[in-house]
Amino acid sequence: MNIPYKLYNTDCREVMQTLQGISAVITDPPYGIDLSNHGAFVGDFSVIGDKDLEIANYVIEWCSKEKLNTAMFCSPDKPYEGKWNSRLVWYKRGRGVGGDWERCWLRDWEMILVNAVKPIKKKETSVLDFSPASCEFHKCEKPVSLMSYLIQQLSSEGDIIFDPFMGSGSTGVAALQTGRRFIGCELSQEHFATAEKRMKQAALQPSFFHVAQQTLAPDAGKAAAQNTLFE
């Protein structure tokens, strides 16, 4: 059986130039805010590539050149420049850290910038109310339920979702659970190993067999080229 996902333990820039047939990029890049030196955090919060927006900007430019539906999480303190047609608020249900404890409101929301070049599935509120992830897999882990919602709004079943910064693989798990195929990159060996494990686990769930079936019986044309990505 063809496995409808492919994971790369490498810098996403090495992979991106070879990709074809991607439908949407749904990703949570390093925010460029130097999280490890960001005030109220205790412990190691360093994220590779988080000193500036260089890597996020590289991906934004590529998505725009490739004309892809794109959703990127970002820090409200440092939103990415570029062409965005929706600015979503992820309300984290009263949970959030950072900021001066006595002078700042609770930082209980994050921003998701979207550029939908193809129609979205449903016109809905821009305020997304989802509980945060438990962060057992990654310190910046995003909830699978929220990733599934974004994937469903921006793509169709059988499509290929690409996450250049997959961390522990939350987007990939959501892609399999919603009947999509997935390509993901992660530079850190530790996070890559976690993502691999989570994807294998997700592939054991019944919804996976539905996705695999689509890989075995592709539509004509474009899908044939797409399938070479998974060989």
Ligand SMILES: C[S@@+](CC[C@H](N)C(=O)[O-])C[C@H]1O[C@@H](n2cnc3c(N)ncnc32)[C@H](O)[C@@H]1O
């Ligand atoms: C904010 S985290 C993503 C967390 C993810 N959403 C999750 O739920 O686990 C960003 C990830 O991008 C990875 N990263 C940074 N630069 C990268 C690059 N050039 N190529 C691939 N991965 C990179 C980091 O190691 C980090 O794990």
